[in-house]
Amino acid sequence: MSWLSVTIATDAQHADALSDALFDLGALSTSIEDAHAGTDSEQPIFGEPGEPSDTVWEASHVIALFDEGTDVASLVAQAVAQCGIAPPAFQTVTVEEQDWVRATQAQFDPIRISDRLWITPTWHQPPNPDAINLQLDPGLAFGTGSHPTTRLCLQWLDRHLAHGETVLDYGCGSGILAIAAKKLGAGDCLGVDIDPQAIVASNQNAEQNQVVAQFCLPDAMPKQTYDIVVANILTNPLRMLAPLLAGSCRAGGRIALSGILENQAQEIIDIYSAWFDLDEPVFDDGWTCVSGTKTH
Numbered sequence: 001m002s003w004l005s006v007t008i009a010t011d012a013q014h015a016d017a018l019s020d021a022l023f024d025l026g027a028l029s030t031s032i033e034d035a036h037a038g039t040d041s042e043q044p045i046f047g048e049p050g051e052p053s054d055t056v057w058e059a060s061h062v063i064a065l066f067d068e069g070t071d072v073a074s075l076v077a078q079a080v081a082q083c084g085i086a087p088p089a090f091q092t093v094t095v096e097e098q099d100w101v102r103a104t105q106a107q108f109d110p111i112r113i114s115d116r117l118w119i120t121p122t123w124h125q126p127p128n129p130d131a132i133n134l135q136l137d138p139g140l141a142f143g144t145g146s147h148p149t150t151r152l153c154l155q156w157l158d159r160h161l162a163h164g165e166t167v168l169d170y171g172c173g174s175g176i177l178a179i180a181a182k183k184l185g186a187g188d189c190l191g192v193d194i195d196p197q198a199i200v201a202s203n204q205n206a207e208q209n210q211v212v213a214q215f216c217l218p219d220a221m222p223k224q225t226y227d228i229v230v231a232n233i234l235t236n237p238l239r240m241l242a243p244l245l246a247g248s249c250r251a252g253g254r255i256a257l258s259g260i261l262e263n264q265a266q267e268i269i270d271i272y273s274a275w276f277d278l279d280e281p282v283f284d285d286g287w288t289c290v291s292g293t294k295t296h
């Protein structure tokens with residue numbers, strides 16, 4: 001079995017309407033991509049997690065998938081006429097059937113966090129069977145270890161966990177940090193997230209890794225302090241959550257914050273230095289980890 005994938009060059013003003021028109025005319029799927037993706041002219045557009053951005057690239061490609069045998073040229077002509085735009089340039093390629101599961105899995109390799117900590121998808125043999133191996137597959141919640149912010153937090157946990165510390169993982173996503181903390185020897189670990197799907201994923205991942213950790217929505221969070229607080233969210237929530245996160249860390253306890261772009265690090269340092277003696281920030285690929293020890 002095969003399909004026809006058509007890529008149409010358009011602009012920000014018409015991309016959404018063209019995508020909708022193609023879908024109404026029978027496309028199996030449509031998507032909009034940056035026409036300059038992967039080049040120096042790529043236009044970065046970011047949304048908050050769980051809130052897709054409604055901004056479209058100035059130079060866009062609308063990509064539509066049709067059944068084999070479809071008269072694609074005629075459908076594109078109808079779609080552009082409906083949108084009132086001049087006939088654009090487009091390319092059609094045949095997409096052959098393949099083993100999609102295998103193709104997707106091939107994109108995810110084991111990730112080395114440190115000498116003793118690896119994140120390994122379930123379909124891979126651990127490269128170092130003697131290491132601490134977290135088994136995590138890509139799922140609906142953020143956190144497979146491939147993002148620099150997750151790596152920064154994992155490396156920080158690896159360096160700072162001694163034994164038996166209580167850990168709060170605020171913005172737990174897949175639960176990766178809480179689960180790693182348990183595997184690295186922490187005591188009680190709690191993961192908190194505003195996304196109910198993250199709680200489901202975290203519980204499944206904890207079970208998969210045979211660790212006991214608790215996960216809950218923010219409203220169900222017990223009022224207590226922790227030896228270690230780790231929060232990989234984004235600068236905006238980290239700013240708003242500062243009193244809660246600082247208040248959740250015991251005096252003398254430690255905090256690690258990420259999800260912070262390099263140029264936002266100073267703002268987070270200024271806010272959290274009200275409670276913490278902060279370390280030098282650590283950077284990875286444009287992202288920052290800010291950490292420190294609670295002074296009072």
Ligand SMILES: C[S@@+](CC[C@H](N)C(=O)[O-])C[C@H]1O[C@@H](n2cnc3c(N)ncnc32)[C@H](O)[C@@H]1O
Pocket residue numbers: 049050141142143144145149150153170171172173174175176177192193194195198218232233234237259
């Ligand atoms: C970047 S992901 C981090 C996931 C994981 N901890 C990691 O390090 O890979 C951020 C997570 O924070 C959650 N989040 C965002 N704002 C939040 C808030 N105000 N309270 C709790 N969780 C929040 C999101 O739902 C998302 O799962």
